[in-house]
Amino acid sequence: MHRLLLLCVLCFAWPAQAELNIEITGAGEHQTPVSVARFAGDVPDAQGISSVVTNDLLRTGLFKLIDPAGKAPHEPGEVKYVEWPGVEALLMGSIKKLDGGNVSVKFSLLDMVRHTELESQVLIAQSDQVRAIAHRISDMVYERLTGSAGVFSTRIAYVSRDKGRFRLVVADSDGYGEQSLLASNEPIMSPAWSPDGKQLAYVSFEQRRAMIFVQTLTSRQRTLLASFPGSNSSPAWSPDGKQIALVLTHEGNSQIYLMNSDGSNLHSIISGEEIDTEPNFSPDGKSILFTSDRGGSAQIYRVPVNGGSAERLTFEGNSNFSPRFSPDGKSFVFSHYDGGKFYIATQDFESMQMQILTSGGWEKKPSFAPNGKLILFGSESQGRGILATVSSDGKVKQKMVAQFGDIREPIWGPFLKQ
Amino acid sequence: MKNKLILSVLLVNLLAACGSNPPKAVVADAKPAPVVSAPAVAAPVTSAVNQPSVDQSPVQAAEAKAIAAEAVAARVEADPNASAAAKANAKADADADVRAAVEAQALAKHSVFFPFDVDAVQPADLNTIQAHAQNLASNPNLKVRVEGNADERGSSEYNLALGQRRANNTKKALVLGGARSDQIEAISYGEEKPLATGHDEASWAQNRRADIDYTK
Structure with a gap:
């Protein structure tokens, strides 16, 4: 089966690749042995399709990558199955330059146990979009072999600090392909993706206090959403993208408000004499998680969007912060502070049992990948903020250490509709 | 007066x-728990010297x-x-x-300091508050920004809220001391602008503060 797909990836000019040192620990319980044969016409470095796909699969902890040991079939017809003992799936392909600056990438995934073709496609894209093609191939392989959607084509946003300069950055989910949306000498906080992945809401201090802006990624156009006296912060989109929850202090304490995403119809939904902040919508849009110190310490609460009483959800440790729903709405992830360390933890709504996923440190602001399998969070290495992920079962951990800068406030973006 | x-x-x-x-x-203070009362110390100036x-x-x-x-x-x-x-x-x-x-x-002191997760102005800083309140009262054209800050223990958003409470309470204290409300803007930087960056109490103590800034 051959399908012709034209990739419509958002057109960014990718800057020179910053080197990332990626360290993976742990492994899934059942690692599928997979081999990636070098694609014909591929560049032999880390930016080549074969390398990007290999690293994508490796980072999940779900696959064991078997070295092709020099064998390089490019088409299913060239494969001698006896030469691949122990390999359950084999990916191969070829890259062809087309007129007009495009490339055509043909690939096939074989089931080496049943000797069948699982997938075969041709992808066409601009030649500077090779990484995007590689991530699409990884998504397809992941979906075919695990049954879950891959998140390699999704993107992440975070704040990078370097020598007093703040940047709002959007990057591939593997940390490569960094692109600055905003650079400022004043702090930037709390980026939040719109559900369609086309906009980011965030907090910028560029006008000398916390205000909320919304920026469109492709056009770079941005609007000032909230600039009430005091602090304007913690934007969170409703699942349909029509509303934004936010935190304002113009009436005194930090309270949670709701407004339409065009800034109209502002009204308070959670108020009190305490700190109420970090709202996050459930996937069905009916309830909101938030952090409050109404019980004496910062803890996580849930409240129906249309009114009702808040229910306290966390009781363990000194305090708990930054709750976010899982994509299926059955659990939430948060930063758990206990004994001087921050841990990434999840808790499901049915059992209400907390599960600590990490070994602790300076671990903050967790968010789920849109397939719910991985959690991205801000960690620290040698005094600098870094990106880190942990699988939602806590088994596979990954640190992404950039060469420079102090990375904070990461958030995983949604699936992008093609 | x-x-x-x-x-x-x-x-x-x-x-x-x-x-x-x-x-x-x-x-x-708005919060019922940490009520501030000035201590009956004989020499308040010495207590200020501890800062x-x-x-x-x-x-x-x-x-x-x-x-x-x-x-x-x-x-x-x-x-x-x-x-x-x-x-x-x-x-x-x-x-x-x-x-x-x-x-x-x-007046030469432009910062007041707070214990961990506390947003009430502390007795040790009452002289500083009083001096700035009086300065604002006798110079009606002066304006200040009170910038609340927090240490890094907490989420950035929680700390932004905490810093705002510290700024708001500092502003309230200045107004009680004779300044006009419209002379003071209370804002927060949360944990975003630490004076000291260590993960230790010595650094955190410096970062839990509100700055009274006449220059902005």
Whole structure:
């Protein structure tokens, strides 16, 4: 089966690749042995399709990558199955330059146990979009072999600090392909993706206090959403993208408000004499998680969007912060502070049992990948903020250490509709 | 004026070191739990000295001068020929010198500090608050920004909210001390602009503060 797909990836000019040192620990319980044969016409470095796909699969902890040991079939017809003992799936392909600056990438995934073709496609894209093609191939392989959607084509946003300069950055989910949306000498906080992945809401201090802006990624156009006296912060989109929850202090304490995403119809939904902040919508849009110190310490609460009483959800440790729903709405992830360390933890709504996923440190602001399998969070290495992920079962951990800068406030973006 | 009264009370305590009236609390706080009440310490200036980066010398100089003036006043008092006015003048001069020095010292401090996860203005900072409140009251055209900050223990958003509460409470204290509300803008930087970046109490203590900034 051959399908012709034209990739419509958002057109960014990718800057020179910053080197990332990626360290993976742990492994899934059942690692599928997979081999990636070098694609014909591929560049032999880390930016080549074969390398990007290999690293994508490796980072999940779900696959064991078997070295092709020099064998390089490019088409299913060239494969001698006896030469691949122990390999359950084999990916191969070829890259062809087309007129007009495009490339055509043909690939096939074989089931080496049943000797069948699982997938075969041709992808066409601009030649500077090779990484995007590689991530699409990884998504397809992941979906075919695990049954879950891959998140390699999704993107992440975070704040990078370097020598007093703040940047709002959007990057591939593997940390490569960094692109600055905003650079400022004043702090930037709390980026939040719109559900369609086309906009980011965030907090910028560029006008000398916390205000909320919304920026469109492709056009770079941005609007000032909230600039009430005091602090304007913690934007969170409703699942349909029509509303934004936010935190304002113009009436005194930090309270949670709701407004339409065009800034109209502002009204308070959670108020009190305490700190109420970090709202996050459930996937069905009916309830909101938030952090409050109404019980004496910062803890996580849930409240129906249309009114009702808040229910306290966390009781363990000194305090708990930054709750976010899982994509299926059955659990939430948060930063758990206990004994001087921050841990990434999840808790499901049915059992209400907390599960600590990490070994602790300076671990903050967790968010789920849109397939719910991985959690991205801000960690620290040698005094600098870094990106880190942990699988939602806590088994596979990954640190992404950039060469420079102090990375904070990461958030995983949604699936992008093609 | 209430604020002048408080300052006089402080001065009486300072000079006599046996004031029977403890200074009144100038800070009210929205939260019920950590109610601030000024301690009945005899010498509030010494308690202020515990704060970081305080230059003590103007007060010491003024104290010395005050002691000298007191001595003059005592001699004047002992002299049956001295007029009551002269006695009063000598005492008033001594008071004014100390008052000016205390105010200068307190005004030179632009930060107030907070314990962990606490947003109530602390008794140790009441002199600083009072000096700035009085400065704002006597200079109606002055405007200040009060910038609340927090240490890094917490999420960035929680700390932004905490810093805002610290700024709001500092503003309330300044208004209670005689400043006008519209002279003061209260904002927060949360944990975003730490003075010290270590993961230790020495750094955190410096970062849990509200800055009173006349320059912005």
